[in-house]
Amino acid sequence: ETGVTQSPTHLIKTRGQQVTLRCSSQSGHNTVSWYQQALGQGPQFIFQYYREEENGRGNFPPRFSGLQFPNYSSELNVNALELDDSALYLCASSFRVSDVAYEQYFGPGTRLTVT
Amino acid sequence: SQQGEEDPQALSIQEGENATMNCSYKTSINNLQWYRQNSGRGLVHLILIRSNEREKHSGRLRVTLDTSKKSSSLLITASRAADTASYFCATDTNAGNMLTFGGGTRLMVKP
Numbered sequence: 001e002t003g004v005t006q007s008p009t010h011l012i013k014t015r016g017q018q019v020t021l022r023c024s025s026q027s028g029h030n031t032v033s034w035y036q037q038a039l040g041q042g043p044q045f046i047f048q049y050y051r052e053e054e055n056g057r058g059n060f061p062p063r064f065s066g067l068q069f070p071n072y073s074s075e076l077n078v079n080a081l082e083l084d085d086s087a088l089y090l091c092a093s094s095f096r097v098s099d100v101a102y103e104q105y106f107g108p109g110t111r112l113t114v115t
Numbered sequence: 116s117q118q119g120e121e122d123p124q125a126l127s128i129q130e131g132e133n134a135t136m137n138c139s140y141k142t143s144i145n146n147l148q149w150y151r152q153n154s155g156r157g158l159v160h161l162i163l164i165r166s167n168e169r170e171k172h173s174g175r176l177r178v179t180l181d182t183s184k185k186s187s188s189l190l191i192t193a194s195r196a197a198d199t200a201s202y203f204c205a206t207d208t209n210a211g212n213m214l215t216f217g218g219g220t221r222l223m224v225k226p
Contacts (some may be wrong), residue, residue: 002157033212042203042216043158056213088155092212102211106150108156
């Protein structure tokens with residue numbers, strides 16, 4: 001167990017709906033990253049939050065947005081869901097000092113199915 | 116887009132044999148990391164090798180990095196059935212943990 005938790009475990013939504021996924025970071029970690037993993041593929045970086053601000057973003061449209069709270073827990077929001085958004089969503093937390101981030105720990109993921 | 120490409124995509128071996136997985140990438144990196152994933156669950160960090168390192172060991176794992184060829188390999192010695200999983204390499208260009216993953220190698224270790 002990494003100490004990173006995600007909720008819910010599974011979720012089914014309809015195309016066009018909005019979804020919020022949650023992540024609780026490991027204690028002491030100030031950085032959280034979100035990844036999307038389609039079936040049979042490697043994870044793809046969505047974005048990273050450091051001290052409550054977006055610190056980097058992958059090639060994902062603006063309908064993917066996030067928040068990091070003062071306790072360093074985090075949310076991933078996806079608007080106007082599309083069928084291709086069906087995937088395992090992983091969050092990962094790490095401790096960052098200046099420009100260097102140390103070993104990150106992944107949560108178990110949220111399996112999102114869009115019908 | 117995925118920078119890393121793992122080879123082979125799938126590997127099946129007998130318990131006790133060694134397993135070697137290779138990873139190639141395209142751009143300069145700060146470090147390269149290997150992860151394991153069981154049955155579509157969360158990723159487990161195995162080992163990190165920095166761009167100025169050539170080889171690293173952790174238990175039964177041995178990782179090499181050749182920055183001139185932009186490639187890395189993961190060797191698992193004396194494999195066990197419990198090693199059955201997908202293995203991913205991931206590159207980090209600026210030490211910020213914004214990782215670019217490859218497509219993974221699916222390893223099956225038969226008892």
